Amino acid sequence: MAEHADSGRGRPGPGGAVPALARLxxxxxxxxxPAFEEHRTAAEIAERCSRLGYAVTDRVGRTGVVATLANGPGPTVLLTAGLDAPPVTELTGLPYSSVHDGVMHARGHDMHMVCLLGAMRALTAGRARWRGRLVCLFQPATETGRGAQALLGDGLYERFGRPAVALGQRLSALxxxxxxxxxxxxxxACDVLSATVYGSVRPDFAPAELAAAIVRRLxxxxxxxxxxxxxxxDAGLFSTPRDPLYSGADHNSEAVAQAHILINARTFQExxxxxxxxAIVRAIHLEALSAGADRVPEIRQVRSLPGIGNDPPLTERTLTAFxxxxxxxxxxxxxxxxxxxxRVLAATDTPACFWLLGGGLVMPEAEPDGAGTPALFCAPSRIExxxxxxxxxxxxxxTRCLGAAA
Known part of the structure; x- marks a missing residue:
């Protein structure tokens, strides 16, 4: 079978490329x-993009890869995928499980990468049908949110141009x-906050009890x-971590009894x-005041990432293409x-459309509509x-967003 067998509607499809992509x-x-350590992954991706005929720039935003393909005058379309994996220990028992303890592709970035490579190959094979420019971004450090800032700080748009639209997908339980x-x-949108609460002069008062009351209220x-x-x-108590990113506590003062709370807020409107x-800040302070804590709680923002809204006209075009x-x-x-x-898209207000890719995830209590909390232990039940x-x-x-060939 040819690598770009016809999709059945006169357009190049994945064809025989799928088994090779499955091996990858x-x-x-x-x-x-993990984040900013994606050296082997980035090198593999960069080599494959180069073999497909794309102009490749590596080490963008420290470890990111950008591959571009110009095909005459027309709009610039940005396609995206993540490179990194979160600090999760794999328990799936899959024959191709992670060989690295404490790191696993638990969010589907491995699938996103191979699908993007497959699309790049198909778009190259079908470039007689479209005009414009493709910018394919393999983003570093998506799990921490720091990769987006690194890309912007490295002049992503100045170096590769501002796209007309951005497209991407997310492996899901569909x-x-x-x-x-x-x-x-x-x-x-995602906001992660850490709060440190303190004890009081009352001998029967434990800061962990205050923290538990705050968590219930949150x-x-x-x-x-x-x-x-x-x-x-979502909120929960945690012990003082080694990573100072999550704590504003004074680690040098053992005399101060304290408890720590990590809060994750997800919202869909500004x-x-x-x-x-x-409400989060108010609840923490009110509970501490009510309990008679002898110090004001310390609250700080660990991470703040905007949400993604699908542009209505672009989304309708995408649905029509599907x-x-x-x-x-x-x-x-x-x-x-x-x-x-x-965060990358918000810097230029780029119209975007992101969709869920069904894959039958191996995950606890999978949501039937693909919504809910981020999937852990993520792997498709049927790879190809x-x-x-x-x-x-x-x-x-x-193809729908690129200009039509004359």
Whole structure:
């Protein structure tokens, strides 16, 4: 079979490239690398992009890769995928499990990378049908959110141009062979805060008890929102970590009894985001005051990432492209997961469309519509069909956004 077998509608499809991409997927999954340490992954991606005929620039934003392909006058389309893996210990038992303890491709970035490579190959094969310029970004350090800032600081747009649109996908718990897409707010804004609370002069008072009361109160904050589904607040106690990123505590003062809380707020509207963050700060201070804490709680923001809203006209074009290819489309609700790409796009207000790629995830209590908390222990139950669907979706969406050949 030719590498770019026809999709059945007169357009290049994944064809015989899928088995090779599946082998690459297993290799990437077995050798994950954390944020800003994606050296082996980036080198592999850069080499494959170069073999496809793209102009490749590596070490963008420290460890990112940007591959471009110009094909006459027309719009610039940005396609994205992440390179890094989170600090998760793999427990799937898969034959291609991570060989590195404490690091795993638990968010599907390995699948996103191979689907993007598949789309790049298909778009190259079908370039007689379109005009414009492709910018394919393999983003570093998406799990920490610091990669987006590194890309902007390294002059991403100054060096590679401002795109007309941005497209991407996220592996999800939707059924294999489907894609989930809808206009409007798609992926949540994410705010992570740390709070340190202190003891009091009362001998029977324990700061851990205050922290537990605060956590219970924080979990009730979404109930006060007119539409509770527009906000998710998770909070929990944790011991003082070695990484100072998560603590504002004075580690040199052992005389001060203290407890630490980590808070993760996900919201889908800016007005709700402002309201929720204010409610979090207010709840912490009120509980501390009520308990008679002898020091004011210390609260600081660890991470703040904007959400991604799907541009309505662009999304309708994307949905049209999917249906024209005969793809099974589901319109799920908003997803509480955050994409670090939101910070990159917000810098230029680039119209975007991001969708969910069905893959039958191996994960605890999978959400049937692909929404909810970020998936852990993420791996598709059927690798090759998932790659074929993801490749076809990216190819269709990009082709629709690029200029038509004369």
């Amino acid at each position: 997927y297993r290799a990437l999954h077995a050798h994950p690398e 059924p294999p062979g489907t894609v989930g897409c809808r206009p409007g707010q798609r992926f949540a 979990h009730r904050i979404p109930d006060a929102i007119p539409d509770p589904g527009m906000a998710h607040v 007005s709700v985001r402002t309201r929720v963050l204010s 249906t024209a290819r005969g793809m099974a489309v589901i319109r799920p609700g908003p997803c509480a997961e955050n994409l670090a790409m939101g 069909p998932t790659i074929a669907t993801g490749t076809r979706a990216l190819t269709a969406a990009a």
